Amino acid sequence: MTETTVRIVTGETKENWFSRFKVVALAAITLVAIIGKFYLPRLIPNTEWLELPLLLTVYFGLMRRSQIASLFFGAFVGLAEDSLSPANIPIGMYGITKTLVGYFAASVSLRLNVERRGIRPLLCFFFYFFHAFFYWIMRRALLAQMVPFDLQESFVHGVLNALVSIPLFVILDKIKLPVAASPQIRSTKWR
Amino acid sequence: MEALLGRFRTLTVLLIVIVAQLLYLAYQVKTNRDERLIRVWAVTAVTPMAGIVEAIRQNTIGFMRDYFILLDVRDQNRRLLAENKELRMDNIYFRNQLLTAEHARALVLFQAQSPSKTIAARVIGNSTVATAKAVFIDRGSTSGIEKGMAVVTPEGVIGKVVSVYPLVSQVLLVTDPTFKVGVESQKGHIHGLLDCGRGKCVVEQIQNEEKVDPGERFFTSGEDRIFPRGFPVGTVVSVQPGQGMKDVKLELSGTPGAAEEVLVVLQGVHQSIPVAPVVDETTAKMLPPPPPEADGKTAPAAKPQTEADKVLQKYDTLGKEEGHVYGAIGSTVPNFNAKPAAESKPPAQAAESEPAPATKPPVPTLTAPAPQPSVNTGPALPLGAPRRKPPPPAEPKTPAAEQPPPQ
Known part of the structure; x- marks a missing residue:
């Protein structure tokens, strides 16, 4: 596949995807994800591990394939989460972490075929772990808050988030499916 | 420079966004100031929706129970719980x-x-x-x-x-x-x-x-x-x-x-x-009280070992018989030449009247047999040292037995 083909295919996919996946819809889904994190543990006990905003950031980064747009999206989601965090945690902690997640997710999508179903849960697991570890590092280094980091717990939560990402990404794929690149083009692209 | 920025455009944007957030973070930490306005906006935007969801959940899911199954029992129960x-x-x-x-x-x-x-x-x-x-x-x-x-x-x-x-x-x-x-x-x-x-x-x-x-x-x-x-x-x-x-x-x-x-x-x-509840100590397993010490003070019936002890015991007996208190002012002087009543009795009677070990300890239930008072006269040996057999119990001494053999 030539570079021109890649550019055309990628550009077309992005254009179609973003043209239908409107900004308003994106904002609504983001809001739902944040409210879900805010309210879901009350509705279903022991679901604090579910990181819907993070999964949404990863999905956006992987599918948008634009590093700048993804990092801004990550910053937006992170800052929105920060504003609902306890008052002893200043605003910006999640913002920085999710900015990096969005950037790296978009960077990965430029080098890997992220439309394969198998690779996306793996990336979700990796980004969950990176997110949790980086957030812990920042709380210790910047805020001097000696909170513990449970490696085993983070591993389990990462696996659970990766499992949740499978149906979630399928649903999000369905939302943008009518506008995605046709199967022929996609198969040509990655063959 | 422009070409460099253009080449690393994404990295530059990333750095700018990160540094901006870091500066904002540092400003909050430095001034110890809570960014109330942003939080108020976010909370005001999110909590009504959470409240609505909670209200919908409580009202719709509980509708059947409230009005068809239990009528007002749940409401009453909630009130009573509060x-x-x-x-x-x-x-x-x-x-x-x-x-x-x-x-x-x-x-x-x-x-x-x-x-x-x-x-x-x-x-x-x-x-x-x-x-x-x-x-x-x-x-x-x-x-x-x-x-x-x-x-x-x-x-x-x-x-x-x-x-x-x-x-x-x-x-x-x-x-x-x-x-x-x-x-x-x-x-x-x-x-x-x-x-x-x-x-x-x-x-x-x-x-x-x-x-x-x-x-x-x-x-x-x-x-x-x-x-x-x-x-x-x-x-x-x-x-x-x-x-x-x-x-x-x-x-x-x-x-x-x-x-x-x-x-x-x-x-x-x-x-x-x-206040913590008082522990019932009577139910606790307790050891019996320790046996009394086997020294001279608590064993008055100990046999005199030396001549001085014998004289002291004789004077003590005389003082008791004549009602004299040693050291007391106004007490009559006892007759030290008189013989104590115990010595004047026949040997058999004297042996009977000899006071039994006054410190006979109560038999403990969980301890070894109590030591006999004034029996252990030998030196204390270290553990493991060879010990001699204890001598056979001595015959009860009587005044007659104490008499020196005739020359």
């Missing part, structure tokens, strides 16, 4: 007061103190930070809630108010890693700090010399200026000596993460720690 919680809070207070009523100042305390003024609130949402334990409650500044107020349930402490908005407040739970509570033990009144940061709740700052038992209850000490003194915190699960400080693990009596209805303490009143 009333029950209030009564339990009062009960804790009055029980504490009654338990301390035996003390002299109890009446004064009872009259002077009044129960803490509280307001009921409902938990409507969690924090977005998974590692930070915080919840939102549906009472805000319009209900008189202020930052720093304690949040409790009748079972135990829950947390403290960290942010107040007009209609909601944010409560940092005691299980948050950054939250510590001043606690006090029930029996020894030992003070410590409750820390639930590592998954399990531990009481810190208790030295190894202090005595804390498993099963002992801890209450708030009031030293943290958040919780009034006397609220139950939890029960000790295990106590292990550590490096300088004890490792005291605690099980919280309240359930901070699962509480749905809480009480915010508007005006806290310190209460006294309830």
